[in-house]
Amino acid sequence: MSKGNILLAAGGTGGHLFPAEALAHELKRRGWAVHLVTDKRAERFAGQFPADEIHTVRSATIGSKNPLSIARALWTLWQGYREARRLVARFQPKAAIGFGGYPTVPPIFAAASLGVATAVHEQNAVMGRGNRLLAGRVRAIAGGFLAPSGPYAAKMVLTGNPVRPAVIESAAVAYRASAPGEPFHLVVFGGSQGAQFFSQALPAAIKLLSEASRQRIVLTQQARPDDADLVRANYAALGVTADIAPFFGDMASRLAAAQLVICRSGASTVSELAVIGRPSILVPYPHALDHDQAANAAALAAQGGALVIPQAELSAERIAKLIEDAMSEPSRLSEMAAAAKRTGKPDASVLLADLVEAIATGKATGHAKETQQ
Numbered sequence: 001m002s003k004g005n006i007l008l009a010a011g012g013t014g015g016h017l018f019p020a021e022a023l024a025h026e027l028k029r030r031g032w033a034v035h036l037v038t039d040k041r042a043e044r045f046a047g048q049f050p051a052d053e054i055h056t057v058r059s060a061t062i063g064s065k066n067p068l069s070i071a072r073a074l075w076t077l078w079q080g081y082r083e084a085r086r087l088v089a090r091f092q093p094k095a096a097i098g099f100g101g102y103p104t105v106p107p108i109f110a111a112a113s114l115g116v117a118t119a120v121h122e123q124n125a126v127m128g129r130g131n132r133l134l135a136g137r138v139r140a141i142a143g144g145f146l147a148p149s150g151p152y153a154a155k156m157v158l159t160g161n162p163v164r165p166a167v168i169e170s171a172a173v174a175y176r177a178s179a180p181g182e183p184f185h186l187v188v189f190g191g192s193q194g195a196q197f198f199s200q201a202l203p204a205a206i207k208l209l210s211e212a213s214r215q216r217i218v219l220t221q222q223a224r225p226d227d228a229d230l231v232r233a234n235y236a237a238l239g240v241t242a243d244i245a246p247f248f249g250d251m252a253s254r255l256a257a258a259q260l261v262i263c264r265s266g267a268s269t270v271s272e273l274a275v276i277g278r279p280s281i282l283v284p285y286p287h288a289l290d291h292d293q294a295a296n297a298a299a300l301a302a303q304g305g306a307l308v309i310p311q312a313e314l315s316a317e318r319i320a321k322l323i324e325d326a327m328s329e330p331s332r333l334s335e336m337a338a339a340a341k342r343t344g345k346p347d348a349s350v351l352l353a354d355l356v357e358a359i360a361t362g363k364a365t366g367h368a369k370e371t372q373q
C-alpha cells in the first residue's frame with residue numbers, strides 16, 4: 001500500500017524537471033505515490049517521469065517590465081494558483097516540493113496555504129526568482145550547490161542535485177583514456193535546449209585541427225533543430241564521424257563513453273559530469289537572467305575537474321588548441337576525470353528523499369538539520 005501522495009512541482013526546462021524525476025524514482029522506491037505538477041513547456045521533457053499522475057497547471061513568467069504584460073502574467077499565475085488549490089485539496093499530499101521556476105510558485109503557495117508541508121530544491125549556486133518568492137513560506141530549502149547561509153540558513157540543507165538512474169549507472173563506467181592514434185570521443189552539448197554558439201564554433205574549430213587529430217574524433221553534438229542540418233553537413237564535408245541531434249535521450253551513456261565534454265554549466269550538467277567523472281571544458285551561458293552558470297562550475301573547476309572559459313574568449317583557434325592539447329595529454333584528462341568524480345554527489349536523491357520524508361511526517365519543522373552533510 002502507498003504511504004501517501006507527494007506532490008512535485010517542476011516546469012520550464014529539463015534543468016528543473018530532471019532532478020525532480022530523479023527524486024520521484026527514489027520516492028516511488030520507498031512506497032510513495034508521486035504527482036507531478038508542471039506546465040505546458042516542460043511536457044516534452046516529462047516522457048520518462050515515473051509519476052502516478054501528471055497535472056498541468058497554468059503558469060506565466062514575469063520577464064517583462066511592461067505593466068500590461070506583468071498584469072497578464074499575474075492574472076495567469078492567479079488562475080494557476082486556483083487550479084493548484086483544487087488539485088491539492090483533491091490529492092491531499094503529505095508534502096509538496098518545488099524545483100524552481102515560475103511554474104512552481106502557484107502549486108507551492110497553494111499547498112502551503114492549505115497546510116501541506118512544503119520545501120523547495122534549488123539546483124543552482126545562485127537562487128532563482130521562483131524559489132526566492134517561495135523561500136519564506138516553505139519549511140525547508142534544499143540546495144544542489146547552495147550551502148546554508150543568509151536569512152534562511154536554519155532551514156537550508158545541502159543535498160546536491162539528484163541525478164537520474166541512467167547517470168548512476170554510467171557512474172560505474174571507469175574513465176578510459178585515449179592514447180595517441182586511438183578514437184577520441186568528444187561530446188558537445190548546450191543543456192536541455194541546446195546552444196547555438198556550439199553549432200558555429202565547433203565545426204570551425206574542428207576544421208583547424210591537424211588531419212591526424214580530426215581522424216581520431218568521434219563526435220556527439222547536440223544542435224538546435226534549426227541548426228542540425230547545417231552542422232551535420234559541415235562535419236560531413238570535413239570527413240568527421242559525427243552524431244548530431246537536437247536532444248539525445250541517452251546522454252548519460254554518451255557521457256560515460258566520452259574522453260572530453262564541451263558544454264554549458266547548467267546545474268544538472270555540472271552535477272552529472274561530477275557523478276560520472278568526466279573532464280570538461282565548461283562555457284557558462286552568458287545571458288542568464290537568474291542563474292550565474294559560472295557559479296555552478298566553480299567547485300568542479302577549483303578541484304581541477306573542469307576548465308571554465310567565458311564564451312567571449314573562445315575563438316575557433318582557441319577551441320582548436322584546447323582540443324588538440326587535450327588529445328595529446330591523455331594522462332592530464334584522466335587526472336581531470338578523477339578530480340571531477342571527487343566532487344560528485346551520487347546520493348543526492350537519497351538525501352533529498354530523507355528530507356522530504358522528514359517534513360512529510362512532521363519530523364523536520366523549520367529546522368532540517370538531520371540530513372545535513
Ligand SMILES: CC(=O)N[C@H]1[C@@H](OP(=O)(O)OP(=O)(O)OC[C@H]2O[C@@H](n3ccc(=O)[nH]c3=O)[C@H](O)[C@@H]2O)O[C@H](CO)[C@@H](O)[C@@H]1O
Nearest residue numbers: 013014015123189191192222247248251266267268269291
Ligand atoms: C539557459 C538557462 O536558463 N539554463 C538553465 C537551465 O538549464 P538546462 O535546462 O540546460 O539545465 P541543466 O544544464 O541543469 O540540465 C540539462 C540536462 O539536459 C540533459 N541533456 C542535454 C542535452 C541532450 O541532448 N540530452 C540530455 O539529456 C543533460 O544530461 C542534463 O540532465 O536550468 C538549469 C537548472 O536550473 C540552470 O542551471 C541553467 O542555467
